[in-house]
Amino acid sequence: MRNAKFSKILPLTCALLLGSFNAAADEPARPECIAPTKPGGGFDLTCKLAQAGLKDEGLLKAPMRVTYMPGGIGAVAYNSIAANRRAEAGTIVAFSGASLLNLALGKYGRYDEDAVQWLTTIGTDYGTLAVSEDSPYKTLDDVVAALKKDPKSISVGGGGSIGGQGWVKIALLAKAAGVNPRDLRYAAFEGGAEHYMALMGKHVDLVTGSASEIRAQKANKIRTLAIFSEERLPGELAEIPTAREQGYDIQWPLIRGYFVGPEVSPEAVSWWRETFAKLHASAEFQQYLSDRDVLPLSVSGDELNALVKQQVAQYRELGREFGLVE
Structure with missing residues (x-):
């Protein structure tokens, strides 16, 4: 079987995207990463990569806590941030290719891929x-x-x-x-x-x-x-x-990253992106990723928005192929 249209969804590496940041922005209060599932598994890993990396590199003054919000493989957390926790600057939420697939199939209810701000990726799986x-x-x-x-x-x-x-x-x-x-x-x-x-x-x-x-x-x-x-x-x-x-030409790359609420300020979004860019620039953190079998991938800003839309469109096509969406 050939799956050419899915075989190169992601490159193995991507240039570090430093972008344009507001250097005067303050660290968001009460940093938290929501893993939209039970402990263990990929979402938990994604949050703990941020938690440990930001702590070890001294990029957060306050420790980041990891909280769990299971339900619908991300649907409960996505809806919570999109509807009720729209402006929490200190709250980031783990996402993966599974999240984008569920968005493509309409499993997150009335919210689509434009309902949140896509912050950055941390790696690919x-x-x-x-x-x-x-x-x-x-x-x-x-x-x-x-x-x-x-x-x-x-x-x-x-x-x-x-x-x-x-x-x-x-x-x-x-x-x-x-x-x-x-x-x-x-x-x-x-x-x-x-x-x-x-x-x-x-x-x-x-x-x-x-x-x-x-x-x-x-x-x-x-x-x-x-x-x-x-x-x-x-x-x-x-x-x-x-x-x-x-003998089976099947690829299934799985990006891992974070999003924030739709009303989080541009200054706070820039602070997070700049901080994650610094984290990716650390050789120690690159080794930390490697030790956990995660390949580094740093994409943010307009590039990440474009990537999200591209993947959602490809997953929607796959959903039609399997008769899952019209």
């Missing part, structure tokens, strides 16, 4: 498929063979409901196998690490996740079958084959 260490499925070919024989013979767990990014990752493989993704046996989880716990408890046979989650699950004896990247990732993940090299 990639989708994965994993099984338990004792699973009979050793390769993607094993999974595909089972899906072709009976799509419901494999129970798959992932974050979000049908149409969400957890589902899309296995749906792309099913489509490559000539299987109707609607015939899959999919178990939806709110996020965090719930789907991995279900895998360990033998409640599902396979889980969709992301590369940045693999290290945290190492003690749980999980085997990752494939990473949906264009080429193998560096470091400890280099031993994991891509879907492409196994």
